Amino acid sequence: MNSELDLFSDSSTPEKRVAELRQLIDHHNRLYYTQAEPEISDADYDKLYRELEDLEKAHPELADLNSPTQRVGSTPNSAFTQVSHPVPMLSIDDVFELKDSPEPKAELISFYERLQKNLGRKDIAVTLEPKIDGVAVSLYYENGALKYAATRGDGTMGDDITQNVRTIHSLPLSLRPTIAHSSRKYIVPSILEVRGEIFMPNSAFAAMNEERDEQGLPTFANPRNATAGTVKQLDSRIVATRPLAFLAHGLGAYDGEELGSEHDFHELLDTLSIPRNQPIRIAKNLEELLLGIDFFRNHRHEIDHATDGVVIKVLDRKERETLGFTSRAPRWAAAFKFLPEQQETTLKSISVQVGRTGVLTPVAELEPVLISGSTVSRATLHNQDEIEKKGIYLGARVLIEKAGEIIPAIVKVIDPDPSAKPFSLYDSVDGKCPSCQAPITREEGFVAWRCTNFECPAQATTAITHFASRKALDIDSMGETVAEALVRHGYATSPLDLFSLTENLLANLNLGTEESPRRFGEKNAAKVLASLSSARGKPLHKWLYAMGIRHLGESAAKELSRLHRQLSDLSTSPVLAELISDTRADAKKKNPELEPFAITGDVGPAVAESVLSFFRSPAGEHTLRKLADLGIDPVSDNYAPKPAEAPKLPLSGKTFVITGTLSQDRSYFKDLIEKNGGKVSGSVSKKTNYLLAGESAGSKFDKATQLGVVILSEDALADLLA
The missing domain is CATH 2.40.50.140 (Nucleic acid-binding proteins)
Incomplete structure (x- = not known):
């Protein structure tokens, strides 16, 4: 192994060998992912990686979130926490190439003339670099270790996406100076906040889409959307499968050796092996700036990421301080946007x-x-x-x-x-869905034509995945990959087909390709069938939400379940029919027919019409017949259509917000509160009666304290229920 890291070979203890392996693997990750110059074979790399995994399992006291083994992703977060940026994360003002103008670069020239005026001289050196069409992110290193990564957010606060960023192999999780890239010896800064962009390289994006297409999975529209969706995934294991990359282009909080110019900053990034935006050109005057813009226009398609312009920055960092900032952007930088071809x-x-x-x-x-x-x-x-x-x-x-x-x-x-x-x-299309031949509809106020058939084959993967999701019927081991494989092999064209699956068919289901088969297995098959058996008895609101009816969310499904005893009552519901006709007559007058039902805003005319339209359509009638054949007619577990006539529950009329880490999943407490008459909201307000708070409660706890909201522990909630 031709590496300066071979010199580090003191592995007399597990602790030292783990440190050695982490450093070696980080080194080879940089060579492979950043420089495209691997110096060992995949087999040798795997050998090092497996040795590190084994040592970390054998010695859990040596666990480190910044270890290379942690890049594979971890279990899903329930939500992102907020991070306060130590230095505001501002955007850059755009200057546009003008169409049908005698001087298309007039706005850029005006920007440079402002620099000349504010600095009092003609020639001002600036850097030019390609504008990356990605997701802005801040990486905060403390004493050489990645402490957190956050999105821009509103510039002051952003989402903590550290778990997702750890999966990007080209990013160092621990900083170590290398001697190859620097003309001087750098010491790792005690604080280094690097700003940059997360993106998908064009070539990797194309390969990913091709692979998804071959597997029958939906393809992504473009790298920017795919990146934004991936970065905000709550499950970092999914993120780890996507080809994300990072390039640095700016500096936030910093405590280290003085950086006099952008050259020094770039040299520091290279020394610490943090990938940065390239190529960089220097323009010493306006003429060179305009020539540099033309250079990037002519060569932008050679860059392996989406770019629609050039970012210009004043080279000297002290001059940047002189120029300062507006309330939203630096005066020393601009992004020149090309006209679309x-x-x-x-x-x-x-x-x-x-x-x-x-x-x-x-x-x-x-x-x-x-x-x-x-x-x-x-x-x-x-x-x-x-x-x-x-x-x-x-x-x-x-x-x-x-x-x-x-x-x-x-x-x-x-x-x-x-x-x-x-x-x-x-x-x-003769008014019919090209996939299933069901009638298509366009709702009032919407532009899209839509097929509303619950069993439309084109929607099968999405419908099955939603049907099986945790908030719906919670079918264990039935994720999108399994749903897609069932549809691809012709074993299911709708969610209700799941109830016809056998253990043998599921166990032998190929989740991979013909060339690289991957068997689902008996254990997973048994889990699915057990969950399907349990789903037959799930309450009405779970089934209503699982069916994916337009406009029908969790809260609306709960309210419909309160108003109806069982699923088969929905298609002939006088309450829903009255809701629709009442709105058409005069929405401002109270309807004496509806008043006793005290219907919440979760179920309005749009929901009522969508539900009735579905159950009275041929597709809805077919669904009800199929459910009857299966012996399924879900029953409400919160049936109380006229609240005044219902027995009073312990939490009736009370609004709760849940935050922090509790002894059970939040959905458990949400169901508990709602079954006892309470309502659960997502945000704290003056109307909130109680905040159920666990450990690490965060900003909701602070807001509740400010508003005087009663804060409950789990024991206090149990006392209320008692």
């Missing part, structure tokens, strides 16, 4: 796709054209309103661009034909 082509046809939530999306099939470094042959048309607004018709000559350099979009029709009729999505 545009090309003309012909709209050959329009296909209609059914999404995983039942929304029908029209997609333009185009004559292939090269734009922003790639060939484009398709573009989303979003919805019927967008088509009509732009007057899009088959055979039209259209101007397309890549919005944010990623998503192809039609800007306008060129030389439109007045006699041409805009494309009609409804007519093109």
